[in-house]
Amino acid sequence: MPEIIDVQLKKGVLVLCVLAVLARKESYAYEIASNLSDAIGMGEGTIYPLMRRMQSDGWVETYLVESSSGPSRKYYRLTEAGHAALKAQRSEWRTFVVAVDALLEPVSQGDQNDPK
Amino acid sequence: MxxxxxxxxxxxxxxxxxxxxxxxxxxxxxxxxxxxxxxxxxxxxxxxxxxDPERLARELHAESGLKRWEKAKTPSSAIAAIFAFLGLGAIDILILLPILMGIAGSLVGIFIGAFGTFFAGGILFAAGPFLSLPGGVAGALLGGVGLMAAAVMVIALTAIVTIWMVNALVWFARLHYRVLKPALEPQSN
Incomplete structure (x- = not known):
């Protein structure tokens, strides 16, 4: 059961996480994927269909960077629309977290059984 | 591997x-x-x-067929979407196949019937006045127009039902993604 919650949660925030990672630093897919699989345990294979989708939605654009070793690397950066999407999803996420946190807080008065 | x-x-x-x-x-x-x-x-x-790369390929393949349909709802993109759907090769899709074939066959039959009626109406309208039919010239003209109008209505309704059917198929197909699913789930913004 916890696994199902886990998967659903990650699925929902994956796009937001990718937008946030790219807002910090323009990056290439492997780096984004390993950032996210370290941070939230996302399966790394999901990054490619996701990036293609975000690209076709006009949220990210790509450019090639020459690499000293091997072929040039495809970098992603946020477009105007991507920044706007990040802003909207971030505030939505914050509101959501505040609401869930409020529900998770034990009722403060008279709740002596709570270990806190 | x-x-x-x-x-x-x-x-x-x-x-x-x-x-x-x-x-x-x-x-x-x-x-x-x-x-x-x-x-x-x-x-x-x-x-x-x-x-699994084969599974991944099947799903990418299916997705591109389904996207074609969403971009342009034409008969050829409908066929692409249907093949994309079958290409997923899920077991419940195979079980559904006979029912789908039945529905698709009926829709095609209705389309052909409606086109036939339309042409029959056209012929009645064009040739009827010269054939001394029981209804006279006016009867032939009105009857011809009536048949064509009825055929157009049936064609329009069938087209709506067909589009609705293919949309339902696209929705159902996406339920079968395993590899792509986390990335392709529509985002509710």
Missing amino acids: TRNEFIDKLRKGLSDLPEVSVNEIVADYEAHFADAAAAGRSEAEVASALG
């Missing part, structure tokens, strides 16, 4: 997509293997983290 096996299977599975998109997709996974190797990971480990 080695990197070459993975890429071969992926490429084979995608072979009837446009070459440009196949090359883009394959290049992404090639780069992934290269970056992972640079990070000291084995090919087998990376391949298993990426999932």
Whole structure:
């Protein structure tokens, strides 16, 4: 059961996480994927269909960077629309977290059984 | 599985997509293997983290067929969407197949019938006045127009039902994604 919650949660925030990672630093897919699989345990294979989708939605654009070793690397950066999407999803996420946190807080008065 | 096996299977599975998109997709996974190797990971480990390439190819393939339908609702994109759906090869799809064939057959039959009626109306309208039919000239003209109008209505209704059916199929097909699912789930903004 916890696994199902886990998967659903990650699925929902994956796009937001990718937008946030790219807002910090323009990056290439492997780096984004390993950032996210370290941070939230996302399966790394999901990054490619996701990036293609975000690209076709006009949220990210790509450019090639020459690499000293091997072929040039495809970098992603946020477009105007991507920044706007990040802003909207971030505030939505914050509101959501505040609401869930409020529900998770034990009722403060008279709740002596709570270990806190 | 080695990197070459993975890429071969992926490429084979995608072979009837446009070459440009196949090359883009394959290049992404090639780069992934290269970056992972640079990070000291084995090919087998990376391949298993990426999932089954044949399954991945089937789903990418299906997705491109379904997207074609969503972009332009034409008869040929409807056929592309239906093949994309069948290409997923899920077991419940195979069970549904006879029912789907029945429905598709009926829709095609209604379309053909309606077109036939339309032409019959056209002929009645054009030739009827010269054939001294029981209703006279006015009867032939009105009857012809009436038949054509009824046929157009049936065609329009059938088209609506067909579009609705294909949309339902697209929705159902997406339920079958395993590899792509986390990434392709529509985002509710």
